Amino acid sequence: MNAEEVVRGLLSGNRRALARAITYVENEYPESKEIMKQIYPKTGKAHVVGLTGFPGVGKSTIVSKLTEEFRRRGKRVGIIAIDPGSPFTGGALLGDRLRLDGMDTRKPLWTDPGVFFRSMSSRGRAGGLAAKTGDVVRLLDAFGFDIILVETVGAGQSEVDIIEVADTSVVVLMPETGDEIQVNKAGILEIGDIYVVNKADLGGAEKVERWLQYMLSLDEESVQMLSQMTHADEARLASGEFFERRKGWNPPVIKTVADRGEGIRELADAIEEHFEYMKKTGLIDKRRRERVKRELFEIVMNDVIKLVKEKTDYREMIMKLLKGETDPYTAAEQIVEEVIHNAGKE
Amino acid sequence: MEKKIRVLVAKVGLDGHDRGAKVLARFLRDSGFEVIYTGLHRTPQEVAMAAVDEDVDVVGISLHSGAHLTLVPKVINYIREYGGNPEEMLILVGGIIPTDDIAELKKMGVDEVFIPGTPISEIVDFIKKKLPEKRKGNER
Numbered sequence: 001m002n003a004e005e006v007v008r009g010l011l012s013g014n015r016r017a018l019a020r021a022i023t024y025v026e027n028e029y030p031e032s033k034e035i036m037k038q039i040y041p042k043t044g045k046a047h048v049v050g051l052t053g054f055p056g057v058g059k060s061t062i063v064s065k066l067t068e069e070f071r072r073r074g075k076r077v078g079i080i081a082i083d084p085g086s087p088f089t090g091g092a093l094l095g096d097r098l099r100l101d102g103m104d105t106r107k108p109l110w111t112d113p114g115v116f117f118r119s120m121s122s123r124g125r126a127g128g129l130a131a132k133t134g135d136v137v138r139l140l141d142a143f144g145f146d147i148i149l150v151e152t153v154g155a156g157q158s159e160v161d162i163i164e165v166a167d168t169s170v171v172v173l174m175p176e177t178g179d180e181i182q183v184n185k186a187g188i189l190e191i192g193d194i195y196v197v198n199k200a201d202l203g204g205a206e207k208v209e210r211w212l213q214y215m216l217s218l219d220e221e222s223v224q225m226l227s228q229m230t231h232a233d234e235a236r237l238a239s240g241e242f243f244e245r246r247k248g249w250n251p252p253v254i255k256t257v258a259d260r261g262e263g264i265r266e267l268a269d270a271i272e273e274h275f276e277y278m279k280k281t282g283l284i285d286k287r288r289r290e291r292v293k294r295e296l297f298e299i300v301m302n303d304v305i306k307l308v309k310e311k312t313d314y315r316e317m318i319m320k321l322l323k324g325e326t327d328p329y330t331a332a333e334q335i336v337e338e339v340i341h342n343a344g345k346e
Numbered sequence: 347m348e349k350k351i352r353v354l355v356a357k358v359g360l361d362g363h364d365r366g367a368k369v370l371a372r373f374l375r376d377s378g379f380e381v382i383y384t385g386l387h388r389t390p391q392e393v394a395m396a397a398v399d400e401d402v403d404v405v406g407i408s409l410h411s412g413a414h415l416t417l418v419p420k421v422i423n424y425i426r427e428y429g430g431n432p433e434e435m436l437i438l439v440g441g442i443i444p445t446d447d448i449a450e451l452k453k454m455g456v457d458e459v460f461i462p463g464t465p466i467s468e469i470v471d472f473i474k475k476k477l478p479e480k481r482k483g484n485e486r
Contacts, residue, residue: 016429019401027349090350091375097396098385108385108392110399119400121350121380 003034010035010143011042015116018143022118025135036135039142044288046078046141047275048148050166052128052188055154057174058198060099061258062267063151067100067109069268070147076114078140081151082130085121094119096151116140128152128159134295137165158187164294167284168274170267172196173212175204189215192251194270200255200263212253220250249277308335311342351477353404356384356393358421361411366440366462370406373466379404379473390417394424397435404436404473414443419454436477438469 001009001020009017021039025032051059060081067077081096097119100109110117120130129152130136140148152162163169171192195216197208252270256263278284308314317331355371357364364386371381382400384393397405405425407418418439425432432455439451440460448459457476460469 014429016398019399023349023401029349085380086375086378089376089378091378092380093371093375094380094382097382097400101385108388108396111392111395116399119380119382123350 003031003038006031006035007038010039010139013144018116018139019118021139022136025139026120026130026132028132032135036138039139042142043138044141046137046145046148047271048137048141048150048165048167049271050150050152050162050169051172052152052155052159052162052169052191053172053196054156054174054177057154057172057177058256058258059151059154059172060096062172062196062198062256062264063096063149064099064101064109065258065261065264066149066268066271067115068261069264071109071112071114073268075146076144077116078143078145078148079115079117079151080120080133080136080140080148081117082120082122082128082133082153084153085123085125087124090123092121092123094121116143116145122153126159127161128155129161129165134165134291155188160188160191163191164291167278167287168193168271170194170196170271172198173208174199175202175208177208193246193249193274194251194267195253196263196267197253197255198258201257201260205255209253209255216251216253246283248281249274249283304339307339307343312338350380351378351404351473352380352382352400352402353406353473354382354384354393354397354400354402355406355408356388356396356421357386357408358388358390358393358417359409359411359413360387361409362386363410364408367406367408370408370440370466370469374470377466377470390420391424393421394428394430397421397425398428398430402435403477404438405432406438406440409439409441409443412442414439414441415447415450415454418451418456422455434481436473436480438472440464440469 001017006017006021006024010021021035024035051063053059063079063081067079070077083092083094083096085092097110097117100117109115118136120133120136122130125131133150137148137150150162150166152159169191171188173195174197195212197205197212254263254267254270256267258264278287312335314335317326317335320326321328321331353374355367355374357367367383371383374381382396382402384396393405393407405421407421409417422432422437425435436457437455438458438460439456443451443459443461451459457480458472
């Protein structure tokens with residue numbers, strides 16, 4: 001399939017074309033740029049929901065149950081599930097599809113024409129996502145899914161890239177994953193629009209729930225404290241901007257027992273409420289503006305690096321660096337000048 | 347950028363023995379492939395849909411039930427029905443397969459059959475050698 005066939009197929013609802021488009025984009029085939037250009041105007045309608053949390057807390061199971069719930073509500077669901085790629089061999093075991101068992105239908109959910117599931121390897125990238133997650137989200141969006149669920153790699157404390165692609169971020173925890181110091185650490189526990197305590201039938205769920213409530217109450221106090229400060233230092237401004245992400249939204253804490261489907265309806269409600277809230281308050285535009293800016297910068301950066309590779313003697317510069325004849329800052333300045341000078345020339 | 351080889355490891359039909367499939371998935375991972383495992387008791391349609399949606403290069407079907415001559419051609423046909431092209435994929439079969447049936451399976455479009463005792467390195471070498479050959483002349 002060439003770019004045009006892929007685009008035509010994708011926009012007319014052909015799953016094969018969608019599957020192919022993802023492959024092209026994920027592997028950065030030359031066709032991928034043309035595909036992204038052409039589908040871009042059709043994007044921006046879907047609600048992108050990110051699910052993140054430590055390995056084994058039940059993200060895949062929640063994704064499966066949420067998919068069933070949203071299907072009952074008449075929504076079409078696209079799913080991207082990311083598992084880690086080996087930094088040593090480049091290989092990956094993508095095991096999230098396994099959980100899509102379908103409690104009600106007794107058939108795996110991917111046989112439902114209103115569901116599309118794709119496994120991706122992070123391919124050694126840190127941050128919890130695959131490099132091309134944002135573009136794959138756009139492909140699913142253009143295809144016409146109402147909700148796109150993005151399941152991150154089982155994340156550690158600082159894998160927070162999900163906020164760069166999701167409208168709504170759901171952070172999943174389970175009992176016995178830490179104490180009140182853990183929940184107040186920076187990183188993954190700051191980013192939730194919704195918090196889930198899964199496996200709530202195990203002992204200790206209430207404790208985690210209480211600590212999360214406590215953490216969130218401190219968030220509110222922080223906002224007040226920051227707004228009363230007159231000293232405009234950087235940390236204060238940055239914090240202000242961070243809390244502005246929520247704009248008065250109080251993240252709910254929801255207890256679930258995902259494999260039995262308990263709490264899933266409440267979670268789906270909260271996800272829909274958050275989307276409505278963001279649309280009502282204009283928060284969604286703000287978040288999407290941030291996202292578009294990041295996407296743009298990333299594309300520009302890639303293009304510039306490509307130019308550097310094509311149009312400059314960067315290899316010579318590397319040799320000079322190795323010999324100690326220059327330093328990286330001077331070298332970079334010279335390369336940038338050279339790029340600007342040579343960019344227009346063929 | 348070199349395309350990563352994606353492999354679907356599938357258990358089809360009424361057979362609960364997936365130890366071999368899981369071990370294979372693990373070793374294929376260590377050989378640098380991206381491996382998707384479907385879980386037990388899948389129907390031919392389910393496997394075919396997963397293969398097309400995941401746009402895999404290799405479909406490995408494991409059976410110990412004796413139903414391979416019925417189920418394997420169904421998987422291949424459904425891949426075609428869902429818009430995939432089995433001609434540009436490697437279709438591999440593993441498990442308890444009587445030697446007499448191997449030629450029959452190959453006639454049905456299976457590229458190779460690996461019976462118990464096959465060293466995993468043989469499977470990896472086969473994929474790495476045959477996949478480019480199979481793709482040749484076929485579109486990417």
